[in-house]
Amino acid sequence: MLDKVIVWSEPQLKFKLGIQESIIDPKVGLLSHGPLDFNSRKRRFSKVRLGVICKEPRRIINFLNKLNSFIPPQKVGDQPYKGFQLIYKVPIEIPCEDEIGRITDSDLSGTLSLRGKSFEQVVELYDQKIQEFHDEMRGRYDVLVIQIPRELSEYEDPRRSRKLWSSIKAAAIRKNIVTQIITEKTLTSKYDCDNMWNLSLALYVKAGGVPWMLKKFTDTESFIGIAYGIKKFRDGQRVLSGLAEIFDEFGEHVSVVSITSEAFGKDFTLETDGSYHLSEEKTALLIEKLIEEYKRKIGNPPRKVVIHKTTFFNRAEKEGVKEALSKFDSIYDLVNIVENPSLRFFTAKKNPPQRGTFLRISAASGLIYTTGYVKSFKTYPGIGIPKPLEFHLDEGKSEPHKIAKEILALTKMDWNTTHLMIRKPVTIKYASRIVDILKSGLRPHELVKDIRYYM
Structure with missing residues (x-):
């Protein structure tokens, strides 16, 4: 029998001077208080x-x-964009035209004329262009903005x-350069206010800024997101990239590690539902490497770990995690997050369920709406119909309500957007994104430990 539906309140965020407010929109916190690292030793730059x-x-x-510039609100729930320096308390330097690295028409025409090889030539x-620009401007910029023009x-x-x-x-990433990529979709958007909020935040963070952080909300000391990616070659060979990233108790990224597995059937397997899974040995190696990274940066291994994954944990993965974490005396939960569950809520009113709506399905599973109706706005500030996330505790002793609260809180730690509603917790969102970059040819030993390179 299903439990009674509960609506959790918004997790609290920390801004300047440790000010804490229960704010759903980070823009309100930034406008009211400034970023967390303003006037602190954490910020090591005086301009972007x-x-x-x-x-x-x-x-x-x-x-x-x-x-x-100042840009007024354009949509329901928007906050005015008041300019980079006023919001982040630091100026931003935009180059003049003669300081720009250029991609010319002849560059593109010569590249796109090569049939069958045009993609490789565009990447080349x-x-x-990145290498040429870096050789000339090394030490004179913090973030490299790169345009993908409409032709591409x-x-x-x-x-x-x-x-x-x-x-x-x-x-x-191979050149240790932090980038911000601008597409035609961004340039042609009619929502300048939204555009500048998101772009300004991304640039501030990529320059090394810390905009906000969660107030301590759980006894869990670290969160891990795991994702797998398959790269298929023309000869039929499949290579699996296993990626794990770790966050601290406040949801801030700590480090990332990856391993490559080439022996199908030995190092990784394919389940009947179409999901790939690492072997016990490879899982243990991945988790042990990650905890060692955490120890190196934090000082001690975490006493309590929660691991998120969008596929179930099979027997081999469970044993691998157990083997790795037993070396550090860490207790843990293994949580399978289902992004497209079949179960939905319907309210008696015309409004969709509120963000934070939670339903316990069983002793080891539940549903949490990380997007939905917002009372303070008297509307649902999103697109389409909000869908919940379903989760299953594949291993561990935590109650479903605790797991749901942690998932909800971690949706607020995506420093790449100021959107009101972020559906996925940062653990699974960025793990998937980094796997996409690995599949494009980045090798595990070329990984940079800082999440800012992948945003």
Whole structure:
């Protein structure tokens, strides 16, 4: 029998000087208090300097100059964008046209004329342009803004197995360069206020800023997100990239590790539901490497660990986690998060369920709405019909309500957007994104430990 539905309140965020407020919209906290690291020793820069590689210099510079403008709200629930320096308490430097790395028409025409090899040539072109710009401007910029012009929009089709965004990220990561990629969709959006809020936050974070953090909300000391990606070769070989990233008790990213498995049937398997799973040995190796990274940065291994994954934990993975964490005397929960559950809620009113609505399904499973109706706005500030996340405790002793609260809180730690509603917890959102970059050719030993390179 199903339990009574509960609506959890919003997790509290910390902003400047440790001010805590139960705010659903981080924009309100930034406008009211400034970023968490303002006037603290955590912020080690006095300005944010942009580098730019693009095809349309004037258009891109005009777009970036909006970062220093006032833009009124355009949608329900919006907050006015008041300019980069007023919000983040630090200036942003936008280059002039003669300081920009250029992609020319001849660059593109020569590349796109090569049938069957155009994608590889486009990636090679960007790799070359990034290296040339970095050689000339090394030490004079913090974040490199890169345009994907409309001529290359086809390479951003989500149906493609290889995406230009991921390949550009991989090329920059190999050179230890933090990037912000600007697409035609971003440039043509009619919502300038939303655009500048999201872009400004991303640039501030990628320069090293810490905008907000969760107030301590659980006895769990670390959260881990696991994702797998398969790369298939023409000869039929399949190589699995296993990725795990770890966050601290406040939801801040600590580190990331990856392993590659080539022996299908030994190092990884394919289940009947179409999901891939690592062997016991490989799972133990992945988790042990990650905890060692945590120890190196934090000082001690975590006493309590929660691991999120979007596929179930099979027997081999459970044994692998047990083997690894027993070496550190860490207790743990293994949580399978189902992104598209069949169960939905319907309210007696015309409004959808509230964000934070929780239902316990069984002693080891539940549903949590991380998007939904917001009372303070008297509306649902999202697109389409909100869908819950379903979760199953595959191993562990935590109650479903505790797991649900942790998932809800971790949706507020995505520093790449100021959107009111983030559906996925940061654990699974970024693990999947990094796997996409790995599949584009980045090798495990080329991984950078800082999440800012993958945003």
